[in-house]
Amino acid sequence: MNKKIFxxxxxxxxxxxxxxxxxxxxxxxxxxxxxxxxxPVNLEARxxxxxxxxxxxxxxxxxxSYNIEVYNDSMQFAGTPKTTFSVTNDQLPYTITGLEGEEWxxxxxxxxxxxxxxxxxxxxxxxxxxxxxxxxxxVLEEDLTxxxxxxxxxxxxxADYITVTPGNIRHNLTDNEIAAGAVTIDGLxxxxxxxxxxxxxxxxxxxxxxxxxxxxxxxIKVEAxxxxxxxxxxxxxxxxxxxxxxxxxxxxxxxxxxxxxxxKITKSITLRSAKSSDRAIIKGRxxxxxxxxxxLNQVIIDATETDGGQIFNFTAEGxxxxxxxxxxxxxxxxxxxxxxxxxxxxxxxxxxxxxCLIRDIECNGGDLFDSRKGYIKSFTLTxxxxxxxxxxxxxxxxxxxxxxxxxxxxxxxTVDHCTFVDCGNGNANYRFFYLRFAGNKITFTNNLVTGFxxxxxxxxxxxxxxxxxxxxxxxxxxxxxxxxxEGNTEKISWFDEExxxxxxxxxxxxxxxxxxxxxxxxxxxxxxxxxRWIK
Numbered sequence: 001m002n003k004k005i006f007x008x009x010x011x012x013x014x015x016x017x018x019x020x021x022x023x024x025x026x027x028x029x030x031x032x033x034x035x036x037x038x039x040p041v042n043l044e045a046r047x048x049x050x051x052x053x054x055x056x057x058x059x060x061x062x063x064x065s066y067n068i069e070v071y072n073d074s075m076q077f078a079g080t081p082k083t084t085f086s087v088t089n090d091q092l093p094y095t096i097t098g099l100e101g102e103e104w105x106x107x108x109x110x111x112x113x114x115x116x117x118x119x120x121x122x123x124x125x126x127x128x129x130x131x132x133x134x135x136x137x138x139v140l141e142e143d144l145t146x147x148x149x150x151x152x153x154x155x156x157x158x159a160d161y162i163t164v165t166p167g168n169i170r171h172n173l174t175d176n177e178i179a180a181g182a183v184t185i186d187g188l189x190x191x192x193x194x195x196x197x198x199x200x201x202x203x204x205x206x207x208x209x210x211x212x213x214x215x216x217x218x219x220i221k222v223e224a225x226x227x228x229x230x231x232x233x234x235x236x237x238x239x240x241x242x243x244x245x246x247x248x249x250x251x252x253x254x255x256x257x258x259x260x261x262x263x264k265i266t267k268s269i270t271l272r273s274a275k276s277s278d279r280a281i282i283k284g285r286x287x288x289x290x291x292x293x294x295x296l297n298q299v300i301i302d303a304t305e306t307d308g309g310q311i312f313n314f315t316a317e318g319x320x321x322x323x324x325x326x327x328x329x330x331x332x333x334x335x336x337x338x339x340x341x342x343x344x345x346x347x348x349x350x351x352x353x354x355x356c357l358i359r360d361i362e363c364n365g366g367d368l369f370d371s372r373k374g375y376i377k378s379f380t381l382t383x384x385x386x387x388x389x390x391x392x393x394x395x396x397x398x399x400x401x402x403x404x405x406x407x408x409x410x411x412x413x414t415v416d417h418c419t420f421v422d423c424g425n426g427n428a429n430y431r432f433f434y435l436r437f438a439g440n441k442i443t444f445t446n447n448l449v450t451g452f453x454x455x456x457x458x459x460x461x462x463x464x465x466x467x468x469x470x471x472x473x474x475x476x477x478x479x480x481x482x483x484x485x486e487g488n489t490e491k492i493s494w495f496d497e498e499x500x501x502x503x504x505x506x507x508x509x510x511x512x513x514x515x516x517x518x519x520x521x522x523x524x525x526x527x528x529x530x531x532r533w534i535k
Contacts, residue, residue, distance in 0.1 A: 101133035155181035190215035243280030250284030289316035310341035332361030342374030392426025410439030448529030
């Protein structure tokens with residue numbers, strides 16, 4: 001063969017092989033090695049525990065560590081930083097400690113590759129203001145009298161003065177009090193909620209609230225071996241009954257009309273525990289008539305041995321000012337019909353439930369909060385936990401009795417910062433809000449709902465508020481609240497559309513035993529649910 005022809009053939013074959021090799025998948029470009037690290041993205045600074053800053057960003061590919069610099073100069077980053085940190089990927093997210101309260105901080109982060117300074121990224125920056133410090137310790141019962149309080153904080157932590165309100169009492173701290181981390185402030189009034197603020201310069205170092213105990217000289221003392229029925233019968237309108245520690249059992253038959261353990265309230269009175277640390281227990285149900293108003297404070301209502309009727313029952317027509325339940329525990333039982341019931345033409349100005357634990361009210365034959373023939377101008381449920389209630393019924397029911405109450409204001413329902421666990425979880429044809437009283441308005445905000453799966457979701461009635469106020473709510477293991485469940489053909493009026501982005505496992509500490517302390521950082525940061533579980 002001619003040498004020229006041979007060489008041309010060989011070259012042509014090499015070119016062909018070259019093209020073939022380029023078409024093989026193994027030789028495709030699958031990554032790009034940039035000369036310099038990218039700056040951290042999705043950078044976020046969250047204030048936790050008032051004076052700590054939790055830094056969050058996406059891991060930078062190729063980075064082995066990150067430099068963090070903290071300044072007090074409003075994003076100028078001039079001069080020497082207040083403090084610096086070097087952290088690795090396995091330390092993310094990183095929490096910065098040792099900062100002051102009520103202070104703006106500018107923070108910047110850059111990605112580092114060990115041994116190669118040329119790959120150091122540009123800075124990513126963020127600014128955030130810390131919250132107020134809280135160095136006060138909890139106020140214990142032994143630190144309270146009717147007219148004084150002893151406030152405590154870590155020994156040696158300095159401050160200038162403490163202000164207590166109401167009363168605008170200012171106490172300038174001495175060196176001895178600072179060294180001891182304790183001060184006693186006198187001149188207070190019994191049965192009063194106070195707020196104490198510790199200040200150094202212009203900064204708050206601690207804020208705490210406390211309530212002085214009830215001075216029994218201004219209330220009627222009721223021992224556990226006395227008849228509560230008789231004590232109420234002997235009380236006058238406006239009286240406060242201070243219930244001493246123990247159990248007050250309402251005997252069967254004391255209210256012949258409603259049977260088995262119903263305590264009848266026919267006047268406006270207050271029932272409260274004399275000692276918040278050892279609360280009185282009322283075993284029974286409560287009925288209200290004759291325009292009575294009732295304030296319950298720090299009492300345990302145990303309805304487990306009653307006939308199963310609603311725990312609070314308005315049983316007579318007429319005008320009622322309020323039912324106010326504060327810091328109480330309400331315990332129902334299997335077969336319990338509901339929490340409260342209005343099946344007469346009673347006009348109630350407001351029902352308020354705050355800072356309460358409510359559990360095991362099955363709602364067998366009734367709804368949890370249930371008004372059939374009455375008018376409730378305002379219903380407010382806040383800072384409370386409801387557990388295993390309305391397991392196959394409506395949580396709120398309010399029938400349209402507006403024809404019996406011409407000219408009244410439209411009723412308002414507010415539910416804020418509450419935790420609902422296994423309420424409305426019967427896969428039944430019920431809903432969260434079954435409200436039909438003309439013009440009703442709903443506000444449902446900052447709540448945590450788990451274990452709900454009734455088919456009609458929040459509402460399925462045109463007469464239920466069609467434009468409720470919804471914000472800040474979180475959901476877990478629920479159906480039909482943020483979107484319809486697969487296969488559900490029931491009519492649902494509206495969903496919490498914002499809640500579709502807030503579906504997270506709260507990480508309860510021990511739900512089976514009633515400890516709903518939240519471990520989910522996002523829910524804690526947003527403060528959703530009953531505040532008692534955010535720690």
